[in-house]
Amino acid sequence: MSIPAGAPTVTVMDHPVLVHRVATLRDKRTDRDSFRRLVAEITQFLAYEALRDLGTEDVLVDTPVTAGAPARQVNENILVVPVLRAGLGMVQAIQEVVPLTEVAHVGLRRDEATLRSEVYLNRLPRQLGGRRVIVCDPMLATGGSLVQVCDLVRDRGAREVIVLCVIASVPGIAVFTAAHPNVRLFCAAVDPELNEVGYIVPGLGDAGDRLFGPPD
Secondary structure, eight states: OOOOTTOTTEEEOOOHHHHHHHHHHHOTTOOHHHHHHHHHHHHHHHHHHHTTTOOEEEEEEOOSSOSSEEEEEEOOOEEEEEEETTTHHHHHHHHHHOSSEEEOOEEEEEOTTTOOEEEEEEOOOSOOTTOEEEEEOSEESSSHHHHHHHHHHHHTTOSEEEEEOSEEEHHHHHHHHHHOTTOEEEESEEESEEOTTSOEESSOSOHHHHHHOOOO
């Protein structure tokens, strides 16, 4: 599905190698180990695209055939903020792509009756000092949780916030972009709707459960 109108900060990466992985991810027959691997692979593609402007510096390196060859290395330290618990499934993949990272966890618990979330864990640094932050959560469903987390990050002085999701819903994108019109969001698929309990349709079920197993 295409990006909803009025959401210019949303990038849907519909490359064939990604849509193939998303199809397998959606399949209820996909086992947990395969699901984790697919989430990681998709996340790496998203992080690669989202951080094309990652900060670098000029350096000199000695190669096997010459000394002092000009090169560039990453010098920007990115703060990765996974939204617990499903966001944990994306962290290692980002760290494998981005040379310099730190991680700060934020946990939200959703009331299944109201579909509202409350923060039960906030390990963000008190001051983000103009840093760039990647917030990651496989699913952007209602949009409420990601809005709350981005509010927390912005309040602590982040220079830029980027959101990585595997699948986003049209209603969720509308809520999120209305609250954070300047936050860039990267996803691999956009689904049209939510069901009566706030799950993305067609979606892929509960990403946390499929990554880590049921909580009980």
